[in-house]
Amino acid sequence: MINLDKLTRKYGDFTAVDDVSFAISPGEIVGLLGHNGAGKTTIMKMITGYLEPTSGSVTVDGIDVVSDRRKVQRKIGYLPENCPVYPEMTVIDYLDYSASLRGIRANARLAMITEAISRTGLKEKATWPIAKLSRGYRQRTGVAQAILHRPDILILDEPTNGLDPTQIQQMRSLITDLAKHSTVIISTHILQEVQAICDRVIIMKDGRKALDARLTELNRNDRLLIIIDAPPAIAEKELARMTGVGSVAVSTAHGSSTHTYALNLETPENRQQTAATIAAAVHEKGWQLFAMHFEFRNLETVFAEISA
């Protein structure tokens, strides 16, 4: 379990991460989504112990990252945004060097390196100098470095950044495969990435957590939007009383003679029938009904709403 509690990080006077709390359970694949500068990398660096919080805390399986950094780092594999892979080294030498930095004993290294190479599909490139690898294979080498010590948690900062469409596809299926045995947090500003890989999304905006939701929750269309001529002072309460309506939100364009209401339905399963009943009730009240449709909501629309 990864636990962030009121995590804040300042750079001088500037607050890059502002009072962020969330918990991630074992086995989850979480996408940290946000525009450039939203605070994703700063959060990842604090989870992995490479940056200290200004206030708040991060614990991994109950262990505090600041006071027990090494212990936490043994549980985590980290692919930084610009993974420092040394161009003059071969893949195998780089992984051996990474293993030695991690304190993995020489007699255990070969098995671990072989496994990491095989899981990241690097077998044929193992003896190649990194300088000669395509960006996709270089990224895989970074991932191999991250999984070398068989961590329970993988933190990947923009793993598909700069890859071509085929390499992106390959990296996504590699991550999905790795996620079968690990908890994964990936940061990205690509919506499709989250949709393709993750089961949960945390959207960051200006250093703050703007949304934390399961993707299945996001992909809903059970809010009924209606446009009528009755103003909120009259219609809001009446609409809320109608059969099947749970709550009502109003959005009226300034100076407009029509009014838009978003109705959250109590039983989304019967939404077609409920919509027909509401239409009839609106008609009975003598209000004019200009439009009625179910709101389409998915990661894209929610992200656009948050970014606006």
Ligand SMILES: Nc1ncnc2c1ncn2[C@@H]1O[C@H](COP(=O)(O)OP(=O)(O)OP(=O)(O)O)[C@@H](O)[C@H]1O
């Ligand atoms: N060392 C630093 N000194 C000062 N400001 C910094 C430093 N590192 C990051 N920042 C600022 O903190 C904010 C958050 O940066 P961060 O890299 O965490 O965002 P991000 O969401 O990962 O962005 P990107 O998608 O561009 O990588 C940005 O405004 C950035 O300019």
